[in-house]
Amino acid sequence: MTQEITITRLGHQGDGIAPGPIYVPRALPGEVVSGTPEGDTLAEMQVVTPSPHRVSPPCRHYRACGGCQLQHASDAFVADWKQDVVRAALSAQGVEAALRPIHTSPPRSRRRATISVRRTKKGTLAGFHGRASDVITEIPDCQLLDPALLAAIPVAQALALLGGSRKGVLAVTLTLSEAGLDVSVSGGKPLDGPFEASLALIAEQHGLARLAWEGEVIASRHSPVQRFGKANVVPPPGAFLQATKDGEAALLSAVREIVGSAKRVADLFAGCGTFSLPLAETAEVHAVEGEASMTTALDQGWRRAQGLKRLSTEARDLFRRPLLPDELRRFDAVVLDPPRAGAEAQVTELTRAKPPVIAYVSCNPVTFARDAKTLTQAGYRLNWVQVVDQFRWSAHVELAASFSLAHIGG
Ligand SMILES: C[S@@+](CC[C@H](N)C(=O)[O-])C[C@H]1O[C@@H](n2cnc3c(N)ncnc32)[C@H](O)[C@@H]1O
Secondary structure, three states: OOEEEEOOEEOOOOOEEEOOOEEEOOOOOOOEEEEEEEOOEEEEEEEEEOOOOEOOOOOOOOOOEOOOOOOOEOHHHHHHHHHHHHHHHHHHOOOOOOEEEEEEOOOOOEOEEEEEEEEOOOOEEEEEEEOOOOOEEOOOOOOOEOHHHHOOHHHHHHHHHHHOOOOOOEEEEEEEEOOEEEEEEEOOOOOOHHHHHHHHHHHHHOOOOEEEEOOEEEEEOOOOOEEEOOEEEOOOOOOOOOOEHHHHHHHHHHHHHHHOOOOEEEEEOOOOOOOHHHHOOOOEEEEEEOOHHHHHHHHHHHHHOOOOOOEEEEEOOOOOOOOOHHHHOOOOEEEEOOOOOOOHHHHHHHHHHOOOEEEEEEOOHHHHHHHHHHHHHOOEEEEEEEEEEOOOOOOOOEEEEEEEEOOOOO
16 A cells, blocks of 8 residues: 655665665655555655755666666765765764865766676676666666776677676676776686687777686786876786775875875775875885785885885785784874774774874775774874765765874874
8 A cells, every 4th residue: 555654864775764664765855755665665666745955867777777876866965965974973983073075076987897797688788787686777878987988888798798698697897997998707607718719809809908707817918007106006807996086086185194294104905005105105105905916916016116115015814913013113104994894903903002193094984983983082083084975876985084193183
């Protein structure tokens, strides 16, 4: 039976939530919506009273595609909501913070995306998965991806025709590099000699910089270089990179400001050197990262670059073996950029070592707030938080935060 309900808030996934709770995707706080209750959701939702923040989605694929969650809300609303998510997470831990105005990456700026491709009777279907479904939606006019990435979807289709199946879905990660397209595929058929030769031919025909299949490099026609400051790094296939160059620049600018004139910096969860290499222009850097293939890439990038200060790398699991106070005491500044789980063990050691400043970059406000509480209870001041939205129209929230020992200031 159809029911009318009022949405009271947005959840962490960007869904509207009404008392119950009932989760209503694509509804906004204050809206009255109608639909048929199904468990804890509302089917066939219709907006009865729209929010003043409701807008026409800028992308024509939004109705079917699951790539974006918040295109029905104004940019100003999404910006305020993301700032509020951070404020609420901190306040739940009893931590206060000054939030700087949000930095949002422009449309069509994503430099990497994983495209799903399935073989069909007629050919292939390539795009993003639909909302909460395994149906693939084609996205020829996607407003998220850099046009050069969008133009590469035929590459994903050609790869699926050759190495995909009609049962499985091929995951094709496309990354823009300085030398062209860097492509990494998983979920396809196993490699053998003739198949590898055919894949290499596709790399040639489409002018790919590199093609990797299930982590194995099949063709490397040009080094798929990413530029970090003065250094050129060739990341291992599929390795982590910030989602947009614009977002990376905003995070780096915040990190540089926090690190200031520090002479010895530890960059923890360093990846391929997004922060380490630019920081090495003015400071000696020790970069620690769990994946040895990434520290190797970082080290090689540093060795080939000119004019950088000393940089050392260490492959180490920072959850199990965080840097200890004896190792941390030589640094004037520490940069932390952990995965979603945060950096609980490492932060505990930081509270013992007490480096003067900490730049904490986070992709999860909840674990960030937990770690921020540990730092502030140990005598650090949270000077400011810069929210950076490189996943516009999604519920994802990222930030950079400045901590300093209370008597040092920041
Ligand atoms: C959010 S990424 C940041 C990478 C880098 N700072 C950048 O901006 O490109 C998190 C990094 O932490 C690494 N990582 C994940 N778990 C780890 C662990 N237990 N110990 C050390 N590094 C880990 C990942 O491989 C990844 O490179």
